[in-house]
């Protein structure tokens with residue numbers, strides 16, 4: 294009798310758990326750089342897997358945006374988008390007025406005549422670039438520098454559309470989402486086509502921020 298009761302309770306608790314399964318979360322895309330296979334790292338990096346996220350003690354991340362072309366506005370929006378992906382305060386950032394104290398700098402680059410997408414066929418109105426530098430002792434080099442490069446001849450309307458998307462995408466790289474997604478509905482798609490983060494972007498961000506990092510911040514930061 295007792296054993297039956299225990300079995301019944303176990304069954305109930307299994308059913309109970311089944312009832313409160315959280316809503317399905319899409320599978321994350323890859324965010325870390327595996328230096329052993331990707332060919333993205335210098336040979337000095339060896340077989341490292343580069344996993345980076347901003348630790349709690351470093352928050353809020355300090356961000357400076359060049360005061361041209363509404364960059365501070367677009368950057369504030371990118372901060373909001375990614376902060377909203379947090380559930381337990383995993384990430385926060387603030388705009389600062391002094392670039393000298395910034396962890397992350399957003400710059401407007403010189404216009405380029407032709408900007409091709411990575412597939413080489415579609416001309417883009419702007420593109421972003423964010424080099425990731427990790428030293429041999431697996432410390433990340435700060436500040437991150439996002440450069441947004443407009444295509445020469447792009448009109449103001451095209452750039453007003455392109456800049457916020459490109460800044461939000463590059464911002465994702467500085468959060469530790471080092472790789473591009475393979476899905477055009479994600480903002481981390483190589484040629485970003487959506488202006489906001491997708492469910493999958495947010496799921497990937499949360500997975501990263503609950504994964505142990507292998508790359509750390511410089512001492513004192």
Ligand SMILES: [Zn+2]
Pocket residue numbers: 462466472473481482483
């Ligand atoms: Zn990218």
